Amino acid sequence: MSKKTYIQAITDALRLELGSDDRTLLFGEDVGKNGGVFRATDGLQAEFGEDRVFDTPLAESGIGGLSIGLALEGFRPIPEIQFLGFIFETLDSIAGQMSRERFRMGGTRHMPITIRSPYGGGTHTPEMHADSLEGYLAQIPGLRVVTPSNPYDAKGLLIASIRNNDPVFFLENLKLYRSMKADIPDEAYTVPLDKAAVVREGTDISLIAYSAQVNQSLKVAEKLAKEGISAEVIDLRTLSPLDEETILKSVEKTGRAVAIQEAQRQAGIAANVAALIAEKGALYLSAPVGRVYAPDTVYPFGLAEDDWLPAEDEIEAKTREILTY
Amino acid sequence: MDNEQPIVDFSAIHDALGKNFEPVQVIDGQAKVVKPEIVAKYTNDQLVEFLKLMIWERTLHQRSNALTRQGRLGFYAPTEGQEASEMGSNSAMKSTDVLMPAYRDIPQLIQHGLPVYKAFLWSRGHVLGNEYPEDLHAMPPQIIIGAQYVQAAGVALGIKKNKTADKVAYTYTGDGGTSQGDFYEGMNFAGAFQAPAVFIVQNNGYAISVPRRKQTNARTLAQKAVAAGIPSIQVDGMDFLAVHEVTKAARDYAIAGNGPVMIETLTYRFGPHTNAGDDPKRYRTKDEEQPWFDNDPLIRYRKYLTEQGAWSEAQEDDYVEQVKADIKAAVKQADDAPKQKITEFLSNVFEEQPQNIQQQITAYQAKESK
Numbered sequence: 235m236s237k238k239t240y241i242q243a244i245t246d247a248l249r250l251e252l253g254s255d256d257r258t259l260l261f262g263e264d265v266g267k268n269g270g271v272f273r274a275t276d277g278l279q280a281e282f283g284e285d286r287v288f289d290t291p292l293a294e295s296g297i298g299g300l301s302i303g304l305a306l307e308g309f310r311p312i313p314e315i316q317f318l319g320f321i322f323e324t325l326d327s328i329a330g331q332m333s334r335e336r337f338r339m340g341g342t343r344h345m346p347i348t349i350r351s352p353y354g355g356g357t358h359t360p361e362m363h364a365d366s367l368e369g370y371l372a373q374i375p376g377l378r379v380v381t382p383s384n385p386y387d388a389k390g391l392l393i394a395s396i397r398n399n400d401p402v403f404f405l406e407n408l409k410l411y412r413s414m415k416a417d418i419p420d421e422a423y424t425v426p427l428d429k430a431a432v433v434r435e436g437t438d439i440s441l442i443a444y445s446a447q448v449n450q451s452l453k454v455a456e457k458l459a460k461e462g463i464s465a466e467v468i469d470l471r472t473l474s475p476l477d478e479e480t481i482l483k484s485v486e487k488t489g490r491a492v493a494i495q496e497a498q499r500q501a502g503i504a505a506n507v508a509a510l511i512a513e514k515g516a517l518y519l520s521a522p523v524g525r526v527y528a529p530d531t532v533y534p535f536g537l538a539e540d541d542w543l544p545a546e547d548e549i550e551a552k553t554r555e556i557l558t559y
Numbered sequence: 560m561d562n563e564q565p566i567v568d569f570s571a572i573h574d575a576l577g578k579n580f581e582p583v584q585v586i587d588g589q590a591k592v593v594k595p596e597i598v599a600k601y602t603n604d605q606l607v608e609f610l611k612l613m614i615w616e617r618t619l620h621q622r623s624n625a626l627t628r629q630g631r632l633g634f635y636a637p638t639e640g641q642e643a644s645e646m647g648s649n650s651a652m653k654s655t656d657v658l659m660p661a662y663r664d665i666p667q668l669i670q671h672g673l674p675v676y677k678a679f680l681w682s683r684g685h686v687l688g689n690e691y692p693e694d695l696h697a698m699p700p701q702i703i704i705g706a707q708y709v710q711a712a713g714v715a716l717g718i719k720k721n722k723t724a725d726k727v728a729y730t731y732t733g734d735g736g737t738s739q740g741d742f743y744e745g746m747n748f749a750g751a752f753q754a755p756a757v758f759i760v761q762n763n764g765y766a767i768s769v770p771r772r773k774q775t776n777a778r779t780l781a782q783k784a785v786a787a788g789i790p791s792i793q794v795d796g797m798d799f800l801a802v803h804e805v806t807k808a809a810r811d812y813a814i815a816g817n818g819p820v821m822i823e824t825l826t827y828r829f830g831p832h833t834n835a836g837d838d839p840k841r842y843r844t845k846d847e848e849q850p851w852f853d854n855d856p857l858i859r860y861r862k863y864l865t866e867q868g869a870w871s872e873a874q875e876d877d878y879v880e881q882v883k884a885d886i887k888a889a890v891k892q893a894d895d896a897p898k899q900k901i902t903e904f905l906s907n908v909f910e911e912q913p914q915n916i917q918q919q920i921t922a923y924q925a926k927e928s929k
Binding site: 298327 | 744
């Protein structure tokens with residue numbers, strides 16, 4: 235066991251998988267000598283050589299296409315898209331190509347590609363650097379969308395993603411990179427894909443969140459516990475496809491649910507969660523499903539970020555509202 | 560001040576752009592040998608095999624056209640006029656090379672190993688048409704213009720990393736495709752990695768209705784490779800031997816570890832863009848078309864080999880009948896393909912089925928067993 239930050243856990247996972255499978259390749263903009271703009275790939279080129287860890291020209295669509303071609307030649311590509319806001323440049327490679335190949339070719343080819351990309355607000359980045367675009371990605375059949383909320387899951391989910399034979403979009407929360415530390419095992423381990431985690435058990439209400447909002451929800455649950463309110467907190471971990479069983483089981487127990495996301499309200503993950511509960515768990519409910527989200531504007535200018543992002547008090551207020559409905 | 564000489568003469572720079580591209584030709588439109596030293600490398604029997612490839616493609620086109628009209632094929636992008644460009648280049652490649660085709664490159668895909676009935680199933684919209692055995696080194700026809708170029712760069716880099724000798728990635732697009740960002744990104748990536756790729760542009764004059772001259776201010780499409788720092792060439796795309804020899808040289812250059820090459824073939828799409836309602840009369844004139852029809856790649860090779868006493872009308876008739884019989888058998892085989900099932904589609908979204916897929920497989924199994 236070693237104490238590691240969220241980003242160190244990611245580097246650790248990458249190092250272990252580069253070391254254990256010589257078909258893995260890590261590449262992207264500035265990931266080589268520079269070790270990535272956040273240092274997620276720090277030291278990996280020095281350790282594994284330029285053949286395995288390399289910089290690409292500055293073109294996201296090229297990075298996506300390169301991944302597909304390398305997968306065809308038997309490699310397991312781990313490309314980095316420097317910021318999630320840059321995926322629009324390579325959406326064809328993701329949505330139009332790699333996610334479709336297994337289906338398109340009747341299972342005769344597959345694409346073991348793990349795309350890593352940082353996202354999430356609160357660090358005052360320029361435009362297109364902090365947007366939560368997981369809602370777009372969740373509509374793509376054949377693509378898993380995975381995001382960890384803590385260092386343990388960051389390492390285990392990333393290793394599971396790299397070992398999976400289908401494309402995974404792995405979202406790394408910028409704000410969590412260095413703000414969280416935890417003791418995690420030194421050896422390789424996996425955290426299962428397609429499985430949500432009940433990170434705090436409770437009986438009165440289900441707070442269903444992912445990424446940074448899991449930690450906010452845990453704080454709210456802690457606060458409410460002092461008043462004798464028992465909130466269950468679920469970390470989705472895989473955003474698409476959803477772990478329906480875990481969500482429904484929780485709502486069956488609590489009868490109340492709040493779905494929480496940092497993204498704008500329209501067409502996001504929380505909408506999928508609410509729709510699932512409406513479709514398959516409506517009769518469990520004693521109150522409408524609550525949702526916490528950002529307003530439906532473009533991601534705001536840096537100085538307004540803290541006013542725009544859904545904060546802990548909004549989760550608390552919404553939770554109280556649904557509890558007393 | 561107005562009369563002062565500017566520091567740079569942009570007009571002169573512009574005038575010089577792309578002037579160094581002279582299309583390579585071996586046998587001209589009148590069947591006259593322009594480069595006897597190239598023709599001398601081949602026996603008449605070998606040249607007959609080349610002619611037969613073009614006749615095969617033309618026959619495949621004619622039958623595909625007819626089958627589409629009868630409603631027996633689905634999507635079809637006519638290839639007539641592009642036989643020298645397509646067969647000339649493809650025949651210079653090896654079956655172990657990786658082909659990344661677009662939707663007009665079905666003849667190359669078949670010559671690379673895709674059974675004709677599978678090509679027909681692809682046209683109809685049946686997944687069996689895309690189920691490729693391990694040893695078919697190709698991807699299904701790309702629909703998104705230019706996407707195959709960035710993927711070809713990846714395949715080529717993979718070949719280099721695998722240290723596989725005597726193997727390249729090769730890919731095709733049209734003149735319109737050269738306007739896409741992926742076209743340049745693919746060439747630039749392959750160039751930066753010095754990866755063995757051959758990028759072929761079939762300049763057939765039109766991107767559906769938009770003529771080549773409206774795609775770009777560039778004098779040639781070949782010069783677009785210059786910016787990526789890779790060598791390129793223009794070739795008479797109606798001249799099989801010229802295309803074949805240029806492609807062979809490109810392949811040799813790439814496998815020697817020099818990096819990628821780009822080839823622009825100057826050809827013409829005799830027919831419509833696809834058989835889904837495109838009418839070339841809306842955007843081009845008979846006066847423009849006729850010289851190209853006269854420049855038919857089959858005419859010059861048929862004429863040359865007939866003059867050599869190596870080919871005859873009777874031989875051609877026999878061969879065409881044989882090709883037609885093969886196509887007929889392929890249609891029959893395509894007709895025998897089983898109906899597609901939604902459960903099978905669902906099973907091929909992921910290797911390990913998540914809950915939503917499992918639930919939907921169960922639901923559709925119930926429907927399909929009725």
